[in-house]
Amino acid sequence: xxxxxxxxxxxxxxxxxxxxxxxxxxxxxxxxxxxxxxxxxxxxxxxxxxxxxxxxxxxxxxxxxxxxxxxxxxxxxxxxxxxxxxxxxxxxxxxxxxxxxxxxxxxxxxxxxxxxxxxxxxxxxxxxxxxxxxxxxxxxxxxxxxxxxxxxxxxxxxxxxxxxxxxxxxxxxxxxxxxxxxxxxxxxxxxxxxxxxxxxxxxxxxxxxxxxxxxxxxxxxxxxxxxxxxxxxxxxxxxxxxxxxxxxxxxxxxxxxxxxxxxxxxxxxxxxxxxxxxxxxxxxxxxxxxxxxxxxxxxxxxxxxxxxxxxxxxxxxxxxxxxxxxxxxxxxxxxxxxxxxxxxxxxxxxxxxxxxxxxxxxxxxxxxxxxxxxxxxxxxxxxxxxxxxxxxxxxxxxxxxxxxxxxxxxxxxxxxxxxxxx
Amino acid sequence: xxxxxxxxxxxxxxxxxxxxxxxxxxxxxxxxxxxxxxxxxxxxxxxxxxxxxxxxxxxxxxxxxxxxxxxxxxxxxxxxxxxxxxxxxxxxxxxxxxxxxxxxxxxxxxxxxxxxxxxxxxxxxxxxxxxxxxxxxxxxxxxxxxxxxxxxxxxxxxxxxxx
Numbered sequence: 001x002x003x004x005x006x007x008x009x010x011x012x013x014x015x016x017x018x019x020x021x022x023x024x025x026x027x028x029x030x031x032x033x034x035x036x037x038x039x040x041x042x043x044x045x046x047x048x049x050x051x052x053x054x055x056x057x058x059x060x061x062x063x064x065x066x067x068x069x070x071x072x073x074x075x076x077x078x079x080x081x082x083x084x085x086x087x088x089x090x091x092x093x094x095x096x097x098x099x100x101x102x103x104x105x106x107x108x109x110x111x112x113x114x115x116x117x118x119x120x121x122x123x124x125x126x127x128x129x130x131x132x133x134x135x136x137x138x139x140x141x142x143x144x145x146x147x148x149x150x151x152x153x154x155x156x157x158x159x160x161x162x163x164x165x166x167x168x169x170x171x172x173x174x175x176x177x178x179x180x181x182x183x184x185x186x187x188x189x190x191x192x193x194x195x196x197x198x199x200x201x202x203x204x205x206x207x208x209x210x211x212x213x214x215x216x217x218x219x220x221x222x223x224x225x226x227x228x229x230x231x232x233x234x235x236x237x238x239x240x241x242x243x244x245x246x247x248x249x250x251x252x253x254x255x256x257x258x259x260x261x262x263x264x265x266x267x268x269x270x271x272x273x274x275x276x277x278x279x280x281x282x283x284x285x286x287x288x289x290x291x292x293x294x295x296x297x298x299x300x301x302x303x304x305x306x307x308x309x310x311x312x313x314x315x316x317x318x319x320x321x322x323x324x325x326x327x328x329x330x331x332x333x334x335x336x337x338x339x340x341x342x343x344x345x346x347x348x349x350x351x352x353x354x355x356x357x358x359x360x361x362x363x364x365x366x367x368x369x370x371x372x373x374x375x376x377x378x379x380x381x382x383x384x385x386x387x388x389x390x391x392x393x394x395x396x397x398x399x400x401x402x403x404x405x406x407x408x409x410x411x412x413x414x415x416x417x418x419x420x421x422x
Numbered sequence: 423x424x425x426x427x428x429x430x431x432x433x434x435x436x437x438x439x440x441x442x443x444x445x446x447x448x449x450x451x452x453x454x455x456x457x458x459x460x461x462x463x464x465x466x467x468x469x470x471x472x473x474x475x476x477x478x479x480x481x482x483x484x485x486x487x488x489x490x491x492x493x494x495x496x497x498x499x500x501x502x503x504x505x506x507x508x509x510x511x512x513x514x515x516x517x518x519x520x521x522x523x524x525x526x527x528x529x530x531x532x533x534x535x536x537x538x539x540x541x542x543x544x545x546x547x548x549x550x551x552x553x554x555x556x557x558x559x560x561x562x563x564x565x566x567x568x569x570x571x572x573x574x575x576x577x578x579x580x581x582x583x584x585x
Binding site (some may be wrong): 380 | 425462485491494514518537539542563565566579
């Protein structure tokens with residue numbers, strides 16, 4: 001067993017900042033002849049192709065990668081600590097900022113956890129709308145992935161096309177929640193607002209055009225020899241490594257593991273929808289590209305089913321002590337006014353316990369582990385974000401490949417540093 | 423609404439109610455306490471047995487480590503709770519293993535030999551909670567700067583930080 005913590009957590013316990021790669025490299029210098037010396041390259045933290053403030057310390061032999069270590073934490077804002085100081089309902093806006101490309105999935109994962117703690121039943125209409133907006137968020141997030149991934153590799157045009165469609169989606173989000181990106185639309189117990197009536201037509205119009213837009217992206221990329229050469233055979237990840245290194249989402253499915261939280265552990269009524277889970281057994285960057293392109297089409301299918309089957313009813317659960325009352329009621333009914341006052345000033349108590357909710361976010365499996373001690377503030381909120389684990393697989397995917405492939409691999413795992421550093 | 427009486431608490435009660443559960447079968451000897459609450463199974467393990475328990479659930483089909491995290495129950499003792507979420511791709515269910523640690527000896531063995539993906543998560547616990555991870559390949563701070571003082575997610579660390 002290990003010695004007590006006091007001796008080990010002092011300043012002396014912490015290695016003064018020398019990366020693994022550098023120490024390994026020093027060993028290389030001692031053991032091998034001088035012409036075999038390797039070089040350390042520092043990629044980032046401010047680098048346009050690292051998708052945020054990610055620092056990679058890369059050891060190269062010529063142009064071949066022999067070691068790679070990610071250095072993260074530049075974007076650490078202590079969101080988990082902040083959550084502990086807020087009421088349950090005040091945490092929702094914080095979750096937007098974790099993975100800023102898919103705010104709705106973050107909101108949903110957190111709300112599902114709190115609803116599980118409370119034992120709240122969510123009306124079917126709210127569940128359908130949650131599914132609808134989650135899938136639109138997935139399309140939006142994948143559009144950013146495709147645009148930036150292609151831009152990193154040198155195909156600049158795709159970026160402009162993707163952001164053209166993304167703009168339409170952001171306008172839909174703005175119409176429904178008042179915000180383009182930090183939506184906070186999904187709330188504990190349901191949704192914040194009923195969508196405006198003309199919105200459904202706009203969403204249908206978007207969904208009708210979108211498959212042809214995906215064809216357009218594929219027309220630009222799929223048969224492009226430069227694109228194929230940069231992607232095929234690069235960044236291979238075996239299924240065993242993918243599981244051992246904690247990879248989830250599209251990279252896991254591209255490595256041949258057929259697991260999707262939406263289908264296998266359904267939440268928010270996903271069991272009522274018919275869709276395929278695209279997989280591939282190739283396991284390289286190209287496979288991840290193909291899997292995500294197919295996910296675009298599957299998401300469109302789910303959205304259409306959600307629109308067609310959208311039931312009538314309320315968008316919030318029947319729990320006046322937890323959900324803010326209607327504005328009109330709050331101004332005319334004494335009881336609603338009291339509930340409103342209590343929720344805003346004191347929050348609501350949540351029965352003690354611990355739960356874990358998981359959703360299939362665009363980047364992979366996202367879990368929220370929420371511990372309650374019975375008060376109105378969460379005792380502990382932990383986010384299991386897909387990118388944090390996937391980043392550990394980066395070295396395995398890049399080793400033995402060329403330095404230029406690192407950029408292609410980073411693009412293919414689709415990381416957002418906001419969710420990694422939290 | 424949630425009924426606190428619906429939770430099944432205690433090793434014997436849980437193991438008798440769900441004898442067919444794969445994790446229950448695998449951990450019959452190693453579990454010290456168990457809880458089945460809100461459709462989630464939680465099994466408490468002694469810290470000396472965490473590697474054995476990890477191997478046992480891995481063989482039982484729980485192939486995927488989702489995350490490792492900790493909870494600080496300051497000022498009560500045992501102060502720390504290390505939580506492991508382990509998922510089974512084939513059974514489509516998860517089990518939560520917890521290990522409780524006293525504040526004067528907050529150390530637990532690393533499970534990176536079983537699941538290499540625990541690497542970053544255990545570094546995070548070391549960094550933010552100050553729990554020592556024995557046998558970890560690269561135990562350094564991950565989020566905070568190397569020269570940072572204190573462990574921010576401990577409950578006795580102020581939300582605004584020290585000034």
